[in-house]
Amino acid sequence: MAAMSNSYAQPILRTADLSECLRVVERLLRIADLQDLEVDFEVLISSAHVLTPLLKLFPDAEWWAEGGRSGSSAKGDDPLTHLPVRLRSWAAPVEDVGPFLDALGSSPATVRWDFMGWPEAPEVGLGAGGARGAFVTLCVNVRDLELEEPATDHTVFVHVKQIEAERAPWLAGQVGQQVIGDLVMAPY
Template sequence: MSNSHAAAVFTTPDLEEALGVVRTFLGIADLTFAEVDFEATIRSREGVAGVLKVLPELNWWAANASEPRSAKTGDDPAQCLPVSVHDWSHPLDLAEPFIRALRAEDAAAVRWDLNGWPEVPEAGLEEISQKYAYLTLSVNSRDLYQYECSPDHTVHVHVRSGRDLDRVRWLAAQVGGHFTGRTELAPL
């Protein structure tokens, strides 16, 4: 297991704009063998219902630790709100339907596990392998762990600890964003 640092490069209250930034980054990345992971705190019945349509076998459990209810025990997640979701290794085409199923009171971190970032010779950037090629959209939150709920959405680019900040700045420039200087440790 390794760790990366997630650098915030773009924040907006407009979900469509955030998704456009993600699509631009996905157009730059090597998507061979790419997959998407979902982590969320779902607080709304509508959010749970919508997410279950996208992921019928959703891996969830009651966020209240004193309630041992979960997908494994066969409980109804709508009766256990809020629920925590950690569901990994899905095809990329499920990301946007999952995101669109969430409601304003639901928060999520959707992480694209990429195959790599390409070399950009004119910017002096070497190719980055799969080990450090991740992209996260925090939905209704500014952080990776949904601690800082907000009415906006933040796109994070993952980098090696203390390295690759030139790539972060270059990627941010591709979408009209900027590196805020804020990074979060992201155990992978």
């Protein structure tokens, strides 16, 4: 698993329109330093019709059984016999986002874009932000980053360093949005 430091995330859009979420993500990525861009995926899967295409897309994904049950990729188990499972794939190419979203159905999931940094935000007294805390997460069919609050809508979060919390509303403003919730520590 890749070494991750915690960032802080703040929601800037919540809507049932997934394409609107993706447009806001694209606008955020246009202002970011996309050097070393990669994407991380996480999903809770309860059915074989969701699991099968995702295992084809991410053959080396880590997974483990949910609900206190045993079974995991680390043990070499068959995930189809351990549903529901939580599946993670790290450092994937951006091209995997579409196929991932197409396979989800109503499964709660996150897509996290990881890149080099945010631009200068002189209006709030911030220089360019480094890689730590420079992420955008799309929560699909779920309200939170931990996949614990299933929903029929989707949420876009911007991630920043805690000491640069004012960057989150600034970023939201750059893409025609505003913060719609609290700044929370991201799980990874």
